[in-house]
Amino acid sequence: MVPQVQEHLDALKERLLVMGGLAEEQVRLVTAALVDRDAALASRVQSGDQRINGLHIEIDQRCVKLLALHQPVAVDLRAVVAAVKINTDLERVGDLAVNVAEAVQRYLHHTPLRPLDHIPRMADLAQRMLRDALDAYVRREVALAQNVLDTDDIVDALKSQVSIDLVPVMKGAPETIEPSLDLILIARHLERIADHATNIAEDVIFMVSARDVRHHGPPG
Template sequence: MEQRVRHFQEELDALQARLLEMGGLAEERVRVAIQGLVQREPALIERVMRGDEPLNELHIEVDSRCFTLLALYQPMATDLRAIVAAVKINTDLERVGDLAVNIAEAARRYVTHAPVKKLIDIPQMGDIAQTMLRDALDSFVRRDTRLAQQVLNEDDRLDGLKTQVFRELLTYMLHDPTTVEPALDLILISRQLERIGDHATNIAEDVIFMVSALDVRHHPPAPISE
């Protein structure tokens, strides 16, 4: 049947809109947490720590919508893959919200100490993670597997920066033990950002599966195109 039942399509559109809303909230929370860290601004950090509720509510709503769509419409083929992808993307986005809270917690501790160093790599990691998240959701909306593949490629950069942050901070800690506590918090933050990238990667993999029915998980990374 070429044309989907119209009201099913309306439900799918509503589901997609909710996921985008979640994506926007999750991305914003990561942005504010990193901004709070860089600017050493407790008000921003507190905002992230206390503002998880809208994302959690959407998490429940999206699951409920998917559940009802599966039960009432028995979707097939692309539609089935879209709803299963939505269930998984929903979980990823909710986790991103939790990781933003973790970043804020570490930032709250960090700003009570003198800065270990000027923050360069971590804001860059934050930018990459947010871009990955945004691109993953754009690829979902546009059914764009090329953009999804680009997200997968970006993950390597994030992993590389995490390793770099760790090595650099290790030298600070070895040199001056008083930096151990704040430096560990920065390492934790870089770890959370790397995990946010992993969630964006999961979303991109789900998009590729949704569009082309190809399962690209747990494969060696694709070569980065020129």
């Protein structure tokens, strides 16, 4: 029984990596669409979500089947439960890339605003966080997962900076209000993508160490 569980777990990991790779690529492409003002590329991102959705359903079914037929235990059981959650997170990343693409389409109807430094930087960090979180899952490596948690603070700070920079622009020129709203929205979507990578990293730490690193705010 045990080697069979291992085989199915390896297949599950492989599918999650494929899905993660697609999600990362969507984030990369939609950022290029924004920076290069390429509406056709944004459209490609919008239609590209179908493959991620197909994997979402496939992986969900794999997890249920693995639990039903092979009854994994201990860290292997936690790995399957983590896979159920990671699958949900990656599917949302795909949706968010589509939301960014929609905002990019609207943004491209306006005169470009100031240079967009923070947004491509956020996208780079979010992609790296996704990659590291999935590597941490596959290799069951807590230190790498911890890295992802630390990077999330940088992304949060960049997101706030985007609004701080744009409010005076909007106040000075009403015609910048609509494109600014789209950039603020894009920054929020990217921050949520980084949040999903953070969720994955937290699940990895729980899976490996059965230690819960979630919810460490001060008590209410």
